[in-house]
Amino acid sequence: MGRPCFGPEEPAAWPSGEATIDQLAAEERCETLLQDTFDAIRPMPVWQSAPPRSGVRMPRPGEGGGLHWYVTRGRDVLTVVSQARRPALAGAVESHWRRRGWTITSLGVGRELPTVAAATRDGYQLSLHFGELGEVGLTASSPGADRPEHPSRAQAADGCGRAPLPYVCCPHWSAMV
Template identity: 35%
Template sequence: MDMQHAGERAEDILDATLNAIKPPVKWDYNTPNEVACSTGLNLPTGSTSVHRNRYISTKISEQRRGSLLGVVQRHWEAQGFTITSVNSDRAMPTVNAKTSDGFTVSLGVGAIGNVWLRVTSPCAAKSELTFPEGTPGKPGGPSGLPDLTPRDESPFWSSIEPVKP
């Protein structure tokens, strides 16, 4: 697998995950990056891990965070992903998983209530990379870092009422 294929696979995982969230949330691209892979002795291997990120711009209330993480976790399990860890912290919960082809996926809540989604590829052969239009810092996207503060209201996800069973 080369870096372009890894980036495309990461975007597919992100798209499918966000499409599984009902009612839908609004989201934006976050800054991607690539990290050189190395041996346990910090020697380069000539391959690179590709990281793609999104952030949810919909305000997810504290009362609905568990529901969001549950929807995503069930979607990942249905896709055959292995859940590797769950942090049930009330303020900043996270869920992490791994795909059968070695990608790691994470969904978490940050300190300001911002919700992020990240996919990291296994080490991939060096190649050129393309990015979806709107990716920060890339052609067709905004320059600079995005504002991760949730700003979009949702009658469901922003509600402070507990979810009814």
């Protein structure tokens, strides 16, 4: 169906005064960040690409300027991550992002629904989040991007549909202890 209702639908904030980037370059950078994160997880879970999103964000009060376009790319984890292993997955992602020198912007350490979010030096935002039914999503969102030349390329967030439920068992991530 659509995207789950966990995690931000749009990037929370961008560094003020940053130049915009081409949307295609932003899409490619998001995909690179996602793959880099998955490459650091051992064993790598099975995943599929989530529906891409792009849209516009209003400036904050007092921020000035016009609308900010952004793109978001995501991956849905199809591997069942047991409740006992969720903190380990979030911890592996957090450690990787810290090694990259990225700023951890949010950390939810709950055993059932841990979350971690980070910002890269170039203004991209990443988020790993768990849903109530065991869904796991990883998203990467761009800082402000140029308005698309071809409006058909822009895709708005389509609301709060469900991500696919995980169904692939793994001796490590699906283990109950």
